Amino acid sequence: MRSSLFILSLFVVQADVGVCSSSTGTADTNASDTVGWVPDPNGRGTLSLLISCVLTLGLCVWTAVHLNVSPENETHMREYYRHSKWLFLGIFGPELLLFAAWRQWNSAKAMVCAHRDVYSTPGKADIETSDREKGMIPGPARKHAWTMVHGFYGSMGGFTFEIDEKLSPFIPGYSQLTLTARGVALLAQCGHAPDISREEIKDKSKADGLAKSLVCLQAVWMLMQIIGRVVAKLPVSLLEINVMGHVVCALGIYVLWWYKPLAIRQSTRLRGEWTRPLVAYMFMSSRLSGRDRYQHQLFRFARAEPELRSLRFRAPSAETKHPKTVVDEVESRRNGRPDIRDCYAKSEGFKYDTFHPPLFAHGHFHRSTFTIQAARPPDGHADRPAGGPTQAQLLRWQLAAAAVELYPAVQGRFKSAGSSDSSEITFEPEKVEQLVILSAQDWPAEDLLRRVPSLIMGMSVWFISMAYGALHALAWKGPFPTTTEAILWRSSALYIAGSGLVWVSVNLFAKVFAGVDAYWERLNSLRGHWSELVFFGTLCFLCGLAFIFARMFLVIEAFISIRQLPAAIYQTPDWTQIFPHL
Numbered sequence: 001m002r003s004s005l006f007i008l009s010l011f012v013v014q015a016d017v018g019v020c021s022s023s024t025g026t027a028d029t030n031a032s033d034t035v036g037w038v039p040d041p042n043g044r045g046t047l048s049l050l051i052s053c054v055l056t057l058g059l060c061v062w063t064a065v066h067l068n069v070s071p072e073n074e075t076h077m078r079e080y081y082r083h084s085k086w087l088f089l090g091i092f093g094p095e096l097l098l099f100a101a102w103r104q105w106n107s108a109k110a111m112v113c114a115h116r117d118v119y120s121t122p123g124k125a126d127i128e129t130s131d132r133e134k135g136m137i138p139g140p141a142r143k144h145a146w147t148m149v150h151g152f153y154g155s156m157g158g159f160t161f162e163i164d165e166k167l168s169p170f171i172p173g174y175s176q177l178t179l180t181a182r183g184v185a186l187l188a189q190c191g192h193a194p195d196i197s198r199e200e201i202k203d204k205s206k207a208d209g210l211a212k213s214l215v216c217l218q219a220v221w222m223l224m225q226i227i228g229r230v231v232a233k234l235p236v237s238l239l240e241i242n243v244m245g246h247v248v249c250a251l252g253i254y255v256l257w258w259y260k261p262l263a264i265r266q267s268t269r270l271r272g273e274w275t276r277p278l279v280a281y282m283f284m285s286s287r288l289s290g291r292d293r294y295q296h297q298l299f300r301f302a303r304a305e306p307e308l309r310s311l312r313f314r315a316p317s318a319e320t321k322h323p324k325t326v327v328d329e330v331e332s333r334r335n336g337r338p339d340i341r342d343c344y345a346k347s348e349g350f351k352y353d354t355f356h357p358p359l360f361a362h363g364h365f366h367r368s369t370f371t372i373q374a375a376r377p378p379d380g381h382a383d384r385p386a387g388g389p390t391q392a393q394l395l396r397w398q399l400a401a402a403a404v405e406l407y408p409a410v411q412g413r414f415k416s417a418g419s420s421d422s423s424e425i426t427f428e429p430e431k432v433e434q435l436v437i438l439s440a441q442d443w444p445a446e447d448l449l450r451r452v453p454s455l456i457m458g459m460s461v462w463f464i465s466m467a468y469g470a471l472h473a474l475a476w477k478g479p480f481p482t483t484t485e486a487i488l489w490r491s492s493a494l495y496i497a498g499s500g501l502v503w504v505s506v507n508l509f510a511k512v513f514a515g516v517d518a519y520w521e522r523l524n525s526l527r528g529h530w531s532e533l534v535f536f537g538t539l540c541f542l543c544g545l546a547f548i549f550a551r552m553f554l555v556i557e558a559f560i561s562i563r564q565l566p567a568a569i570y571q572t573p574d575w576t577q578i579f580p581h582l
Helices: 002-016 046-064 076-092 094-118 148-155 181-189 198-204 209-231 238-257 275-285 326-333 340-346 391-406 454-473 483-512 514-524 530-563
Strands: 159-162 176-179 268-270 311-316 364-367 414-419 424-429
Touching (some): 046 209, 046 530, 076 094, 076 530, 094 148, 148 198, 159 275, 181 275, 209 238, 238 454, 238 530, 454 483, 483 530
Antiparallel strands (some): 159 176
């Protein structure tokens, strides 16, 4: 409510400086005549033009940004700094903000669909789904059906695992882990999706529907003014054209982020004994397990290999033929064996055998002989033989084995790697995803869910960029103070639109031709020849610098161009001529 009053007060200030003036000015003013500063009392002036554009631009960017859940113990100063970076991005790259909103909306929609596939909605019978076909356990009817609010909340780091190190410290150095969108989806497939109400999530949010509506009205009014000037054949300033691009992007962002909670500082914590097997498996599947917890800040973005990739799962062989998946193996030997829940309950407080990890229930993890070793544990864990796993790793592997035994959704992430001997079958991880992280990233990452292929997503962001450049190219014969500024404006607009066209074409070729896609993936994974990497790296760096310069110039030139504008810029259209029935 406070933000709504603040935005309403800005509208009043805007009205006071004459933004909504209906004066039509001098009808016979020559469009080629230029003027400097124009006062406001008799019509639209320089100050009212500037305030109208700055107010619309600031409100669209400020209110459109919806950051993810704040990291644990984040200070207010750090939060303001994080918000400022996104405001900067929203001013100089609004289409990137629009892409981020669309990507998160896509993930939230996929999460809601995944939840509905597992759980029945309130008031309806439980869904009838084959565990073997879906690889999941259908849950009972929930009190609260998941909506887009839940989908956004799960995708923005709204759920965290609380780790009690006073129990068995199977993940040393971490007090909590944030579930990614893929982690929340797996949690739902395992039958443990949090049954939280929409109202409880909205209570955490600081979103104000009235404030969003007022900003949308201001944005629509700005568009109507520009359209009215075009219809009345009055010139439009470069500043208004630039703001129009932000307004269009902002309206799209509002539509996509309308149900996303705003400014949440406290996540929903999941705790209890049931979480330990899933936490262990999710941690091993994520890159957190493959890097040093205390590595230098400069190398925090290194793409470490998850611990799970260096492990194999061994299970006792059934008397039948070798199964193709862990699901088949578990099903073939489940009858007549003790339930895993009983094994897990009896295993609390067990002693470690450092050299020979005990079989946990019916299967266990072991290190592969042909993959990388697991990450170096933090200092202070010297209770292990040279090259052997720590006690924390042993417990983590055993808990992860429990997750494999418990949940068909986890079993389906492994495939048979052959038989190690006549009594055991080895399985290797087939699906390794980023399931837990320290805190949710604001920029869309690979841990979000997808409903469309990645190439289509890449084409979409560059298509929006192409449209943004084309919009500024419409001012080809705009009111430029100097010829140099006109050339730079046109070149920047063409470069931005052309860059988008090039990358849309590249993604389209990669979509059609598998060889182009494979070559591009090889370059992205840094597996190409050094000469190729140097060439394309240098090319992307130089093109990126030019792209940044072009974006910044369009915004800066839009403001400095008001120092000298045609006199007709300050004429206001006669709305009775545009809409005869007014």
